[in-house]
Amino acid sequence: MAHGMDPHRLLVFREIAHAGSIAGAARALGWTQPAVSQHLRLLERRAGTALVLRRPRGVQLTEAGRILLDHAEAVATRLSAAADDLDALTHLREGTVRLAAFPSASATIVPAAMSLLGERHPGVDVRLREAEPPEAVGLLAAGEADLAVTFAHGGREPQEPPGREEHPGLVRTPVGEDPVLLVLPRSHPQAGPADRPVDLRSLAAERWIAGCERCTASLRQACRNAGFVPDVRHGTDDYVVTQALIARGLGIGLLPRLALDAFTAPGVAVRTVPGLPPRTLFLVHPREADRIPAVRAAVQALRDTLVSAPDAS
Amino acid sequence: MAHGMDPHRLLVFREIAHAGSIAGAARALGWTQPAVSQHLRLLERRAGTALVLRRPRGVQLTEAGRILLDHAEAVATRLSAAADDLDALTHLREGTVRLAAFPSASATIVPAAMSLLGERHPGVDVRLREAEPPEAVGLLAAGEADLAVTFAHGGREPQEPPGREEHPGLVRTPVGEDPVLLVLPRSHPQAGPADRPVDLRSLAAERWIAGCERCTASLRQACRNAGFVPDVRHGTDDYVVTQALIARGLGIGLLPRLALDAFTAPGVAVRTVPGLPPRTLFLVHPREADRIPAVRAAVQALRDTLVSAPDAS
DNA sequence: GGTGAGACCCAAGAAATACTTATGGCATGG
DNA sequence: CCATGCCATAAGTATTTCTTGGGTCTCACC
Numbered sequence: 001m002a003h004g005m006d007p008h009r010l011l012v013f014r015e016i017a018h019a020g021s022i023a024g025a026a027r028a029l030g031w032t033q034p035a036v037s038q039h040l041r042l043l044e045r046r047a048g049t050a051l052v053l054r055r056p057r058g059v060q061l062t063e064a065g066r067i068l069l070d071h072a073e074a075v076a077t078r079l080s081a082a083a084d085d086l087d088a089l090t091h092l093r094e095g096t097v098r099l100a101a102f103p104s105a106s107a108t109i110v111p112a113a114m115s116l117l118g119e120r121h122p123g124v125d126v127r128l129r130e131a132e133p134p135e136a137v138g139l140l141a142a143g144e145a146d147l148a149v150t151f152a153h154g155g156r157e158p159q160e161p162p163g164r165e166e167h168p169g170l171v172r173t174p175v176g177e178d179p180v181l182l183v184l185p186r187s188h189p190q191a192g193p194a195d196r197p198v199d200l201r202s203l204a205a206e207r208w209i210a211g212c213e214r215c216t217a218s219l220r221q222a223c224r225n226a227g228f229v230p231d232v233r234h235g236t237d238d239y240v241v242t243q244a245l246i247a248r249g250l251g252i253g254l255l256p257r258l259a260l261d262a263f264t265a266p267g268v269a270v271r272t273v274p275g276l277p278p279r280t281l282f283l284v285h286p287r288e289a290d291r292i293p294a295v296r297a298a299v300q301a302l303r304d305t306l307v308s309a310p311d312a313s
Numbered sequence: 314m315a316h317g318m319d320p321h322r323l324l325v326f327r328e329i330a331h332a333g334s335i336a337g338a339a340r341a342l343g344w345t346q347p348a349v350s351q352h353l354r355l356l357e358r359r360a361g362t363a364l365v366l367r368r369p370r371g372v373q374l375t376e377a378g379r380i381l382l383d384h385a386e387a388v389a390t391r392l393s394a395a396a397d398d399l400d401a402l403t404h405l406r407e408g409t410v411r412l413a414a415f416p417s418a419s420a421t422i423v424p425a426a427m428s429l430l431g432e433r434h435p436g437v438d439v440r441l442r443e444a445e446p447p448e449a450v451g452l453l454a455a456g457e458a459d460l461a462v463t464f465a466h467g468g469r470e471p472q473e474p475p476g477r478e479e480h481p482g483l484v485r486t487p488v489g490e491d492p493v494l495l496v497l498p499r500s501h502p503q504a505g506p507a508d509r510p511v512d513l514r515s516l517a518a519e520r521w522i523a524g525c526e527r528c529t530a531s532l533r534q535a536c537r538n539a540g541f542v543p544d545v546r547h548g549t550d551d552y553v554v555t556q557a558l559i560a561r562g563l564g565i566g567l568l569p570r571l572a573l574d575a576f577t578a579p580g581v582a583v584r585t586v587p588g589l590p591p592r593t594l595f596l597v598h599p600r601e602a603d604r605i606p607a608v609r610a611a612v613q614a615l616r617d618t619l620v621s622a623p624d625a626s
Numbered sequence: 627g628g629t630g631a632g633a634c635c636c637a638a639g640a641a642a643t644a645c646t647t648a649t650g651g652c653a654t655g656g
Numbered sequence: 657c658c659a660t661g662c663c664a665t666a667a668g669t670a671t672t673t674c675t676t677g678g679g680t681c682t683c684a685c686c
Contacts, residue, residue, distance in 0.1 A: 004396050005396045005399075007323075007388065008319075008320060010392070011320070021661090021663090023661075023662055024662095031644095031645070031646090032645070032646055032647080033664095034646075034665080037665090038645085038664095038665095039644090047399045047403065048399065048403035049402055049403050049605055050601055053456075053601050053602065054482075054662080054663060054664090055653095055662090056481070056482065056652080056654065056663095057653090057661085057662075058661095058662070058663095059662090062605055063408065064398075064399060064605070067398050067399070067402070071391050071392070072395075074387075074391045075320065075388050075391050078384050078387045079318045079320055079323070079384070080318075081384060082318050082381055082384035083317050085380050085381070086318075086360045086361065086362065086377060089377045143366075168681080168683090169367075169368060169369065169682085288366050288367060289366065291357075292362055292363050292375055292376070292377070293361070335633075336632075344674070344675090345676080346634075346635095347635080347674080347675075347676085348673075348674045348675075350634070350635070351673080354635090368633090369633070369681080369682045371632095371633070371634095372633090481652080481654095482652090
C-alpha cells in the first residue's frame, strides 16, 4: 500500500508520456521498444487500471495516467534537485563546517584559515566554536562539530598508553608546533636582551602563574627536569589575565607563541627558554570526515595557513 | 547530471536514516546488512561525498545526508500519494467518465444509469455530452470522450462491408433495441384504438416528417418494403419539433420509443407498425477502455438500466 | 581484562530483475 | 497493396541485486 510504486518504472512512464509513444520513449532512453513496453505493462498491472490507451500513432494518457504523470514529474524534479544539491556540496559551492578551536588558535590561525577558505570557496560556511581541546573532542564525539583544532604538550601524551585513543573513531594529525615562551615582567632582572635565552634553573625561586590543567602539568614537568618544583601562586586559562598578573609583578609564566601572537601586554617581556618542549598542534576529526569535501577543504586551508605561519615547525 | 540519482537507492538511504543504522535498515527491509551497505556505498560514490559517518552504535548523517534525506522524504511522500491516488481510481472512490449520448437517450436511460452509478460509487463523476452517434464516435476517436451511447437502424450497417469498422480501435457492443413507432395526429382517421397495429401500406398517401439522415433512410427503406415512396415534406432531428408538426396535422412520422418516453405531445397518437425494424442501441468505447474501472462501472450501470427498462429486447 | 554482541566492511557466488532479440498483429499512407 | 510505424508477446542473455561467509572494531558485561 504505502509507496508500493516502483519509482524507476514511474520515471519510465514519464518518458512515455513525454514522448507520446512507447517507441519514442525507448529511443529517448536508448533502449529497445519491448523494454519500455514491459515496464508499462508491469506498472499497469500494479496500478490495476490502464494508464494509457494504445492508439495507432502512439499512446494517449488515461485519467489515471495523467494523475500518475503529475506525481512522476514531482519525483523527477526532486531527484534532479537532490543531484544538484549534492553536486553543489561536492564542488564546494555550498557546505558548512562546524569548527572547534581553542582560544589562542581562534584568535590567530583560525581566522586566517577561514579567510583563505573564503577566498577559495566563497560558498563554504565555517562556524567556529571556541573550545579547549577536551571539550572540542567531546563536541566531535557528540557529532556537534566536524573538525577541531587542539594541542598537546610534549610530543606524546605522557599518561596515555599508545594505541588506546581517548576517543575512538577520531583521527588526530599533528600539523605544527607552538613554542612555549617565558613571560616576565618588563622590569624583571632576567629580562635582558630579547634574543638572549633564559635558563629555567635560574627561575627556581620565582612565583608562577599556571594555565590550564595540561599546561600546568607541562610546566611542572619542565621544572622537574630543571631540578626544582615551581611555586604556583595563580591559575588561569586566559592569556590576557596571565599577562596582566605578570605585568603587575605578581609572578611569571609560560605562554605559547600563539597566545602571544594574539595578544602581548605592554608590561611584559618574552624570552625563549632552551630545552622547553613546544606544544604540538593537531587537527582532529571523525575518521571518515575527510570524505566530506567541505571538511577536507577546511583542513587544507588550516594546513596551508600553518605552513605559511612563522611558528610552524 | 539531471536526475542521475537512483530513486531506489534514495529510498534505501531513507530507511537507513530512519533506522539510524545500516543493520537496522536491513532489518526493516527484510534484507541482510551487506545489501543495504552496498546501496549506501554506491550512493556515496555517485554523490562524491560521505552521506553518513560510521559510528560504533550506528551511523550519523552528514550535512549532505541531511539534505538528501529531505529529498528522499519528498520522493517517498509522492510515491505514496501516487499509490493512494491509483488505489482510489481502481476502487472507484474517484474517477471521471466523459460520456457522449444522443438526445433521447440523454433524456431517459442515461440519467437513470447515472443515478444508479452514483448510488453504487458516489465518488465517480460522469460528465455527459449530448451528441448524435457520428459526432459521439468522433469524440471517442479524438480522445474527448470515454464512452458513447449510439444507435443504428437495422440490425447491421447496410452500406458497410463487414470487418471494416468506421473507426478502428473502437468497440461497439449492442445493448438493446428501441422500437420505432408511428406518430399521428390524434384526429387522424387511422388513430383507432391504441393497441391496434397500423399497416404501413395504408399510409402511402400521407405527408411525412423525417428525422435525421439515418432515420430518414430507415423510413424510406420501410416504405419501399411496403411498396411506396413516402412524400417527405419536413425534416428535423428534434422529436419535440416533430410532434408539434404532427399535432398540427402537417404530416405524420416515425419516432423511436425512447424519444416518446422522453416526451409525448398531447395532440398526437402513437401506434405500432408491424414489421417495422427497431433501431439498435450500442455502447461504444476505445478497445482498451474497459480496463479503466470507472468506464467499466459506467458500462455496467448503463447495461443494468437497459435490462430493467421495458423496451430492452 | 577477556569475551560476547552489535555494527560495519569486503569479496565472491546465487538469485532475481532488466534488457535484447525475434516475431507477429494492426492501422496508416503513399 | 505493400511499406512503414507502433505495439505485444515469448524466450534468451546480461546485468544488477541480494546473500553467504569471511574479517575488524568498539562497547559492555562479567
